[in-house]
Amino acid sequence: MPSAAAEPLTPERILETTEEVLRRFGPTKATVVDVARALGVSHGSVYRHFPSKAALREAVTDRWLAKSVVMLEGIASAPGEAAPSKLESWLEALFEAKRHKAGDDPELFATYTVLLAENSGVVDTHLTELIDQLTRIIAEGVAAGTLAAPDVPAAARAVFDATGRFHDPQYVAEWFSPTITTEFEAVVALVIRGLRA
Amino acid sequence: MPSAAAEPLTPERILETTEEVLRRFGPTKATVVDVARALGVSHGSVYRHFPSKAALREAVTDRWLAKSVVMLEGIASAPGEAAPSKLESWLEALFEAKRHKAGDDPELFATYTVLLAENSGVVDTHLTELIDQLTRIIAEGVAAGTLAAPDVPAAARAVFDATGRFHDPQYVAEWFSPTITTEFEAVVALVIRGLRA
Known part of the structure; x- marks a missing residue:
């Protein structure tokens, strides 16, 4: 060529x-x-x-994960939106991004699921970045008096864990069930209510 | 013999x-x-x-799952305890039961994980029973004015989904991490705060 x-x-x-x-x-x-x-x-x-082959696989995994981080950073750092609604937008965007990746190209998604399992360091960094974004959104809400959390990073981690069904690739098979949107909205509403000031 | x-x-x-x-x-x-x-x-x-062999495998799976349902029913139907603290006890007992099953006999737990995957009907019935118990606890709290939920069964489902990391056997590897108890308590606190009247 x-x-x-x-x-x-x-x-x-x-x-x-x-x-x-x-x-x-x-x-x-x-x-x-x-x-x-x-x-x-x-x-x-x-x-x-x-x-090495391992370095190449790690870099391609990192690149794939970085795309959602950049998109979500746009939401996390946008000025003007109140924290509770920003939190909701962020969680919706994360779920949508994952569903799109899985639905648009299931084979590539399955391939990356294998790569994620062998590059746990890259995955851990990725999860830390996402939880950092959540931490900033919650801290904004606490500063503005719209959210309450005695320990903001712990609350961010709890929000991330509580919504795992809607972003952890282990659950990919459930993301296309007819009731998943209702279930997602119920969990997001519960979690945001749990953080309300 | x-x-x-x-x-x-x-x-x-x-x-x-x-x-x-x-x-x-x-x-x-x-x-x-x-x-x-x-x-x-x-x-x-x-x-x-x-x-048939399938019927035997289904029955043994059902028996294994039924043990926790019976134990949790004791908490769900106990008189006297206020709903928010009953909800917390129930979620703790579920996580403890799962951790015990997984930690005391990892090979048997792995065996049952295989059986669960092939008996999805039994698993669905089991999940429905657990969510029914949660529904009754939340309904009690709503009646007593200690909890608030516009749609009680949906709230029960949301609580169950939000705590999945602490009962879904997919996460067994994380149940013995040194930070899991802190993470569990943060999610439970968030969820219960989200249901407070």
């Missing part, structure tokens, strides 16, 4: 192609050689950016 | 032995013939009580 090889070989291009290769071959069969072949470069060129 | 065979062959004895056989051989290998052999009876005698 000379035209592909003519483009500069950036980490982003490698990761995009890695996702493509993972989708095509599945997480157990995909190799660095497959990625290099799809890019029309030597596997040495790929290794110059990612020193 | 003539002494064993001398006892009357009750369904309860068959189920007890089935659990023992499942523990010993694992859920994929255990057969009705193994159960009959352990009881010192013919497999025909077992089939007179349970018409």
Whole structure:
């Protein structure tokens, strides 16, 4: 593929192609050689950016998770919206993002579920980022007097845990049940009521 | 085993032995013939009580789940305790029961996790029974003016979903983390505050 090889070989291009290769071959069969072949470069060129297959898989997992973090950060840091309604928007956006990822491309979602299990460090960092966003939203509400929490980071963690059914990929099979939206709304209402000042 | 065979062959004895056989051989290998052999009876005698291997596996799963339902019913129907504290006791007892089952005999717990996956009808009935108990506790609180919920069964379901991390066997690996009790208490406090009148 000379035209592909003519483009500069950036980490982003490698990761995009890695996702493509993972989708095509599945997480157990995909190799660095497959990625290099799809890019029309030597596997040495790929290794110059990612020193091992494990590093490449970790980076592609991180990239996938980072997309929702960036989108949710937009909600968390938006000025103007009152904390209780911002909290609701944030939880809705998280659930929607997960449902879309799972529904639009179930095979890729299943592939990433395998990658998540083997990159628990990346997952832990991701969860910390999300809980940090929740912490900032709740702290805003406490400062404005709309929310109450004696220990804001613990409350953020509790909100995250209480809504796990709607973002933990273990529950993917339930996200498309006819009653899931009602169930989601009931949990969100309960949790927000539990934080009201 | 003539002494064993001398006892009357009750369904309860068959189920007890089935659990023992499942523990010993694992859920994929255990057969009705193994159960009959352990009881010192013919497999025909077992089939007179349970018409198929599937029926036997379903009954043993039901028996395992029923134990916690009976214990929790004691809390749900106890007179005198105010609903908010009864709700807390009930959620604590559920988590403790699950943790005990998982911690005391991890292999048997793993075996039952396999059985739960293949007996979703039994599991659904079990979950309905637990949510019914929660519904009665919340209804009591609403009647006494200590809890508020516009839709009591929906609130019960939301409480059950919000505490899933502490009773859904998918999370068994997290039940023995050093921070799990703090996390559990934070979610329970959040949920009960969300229901306070």
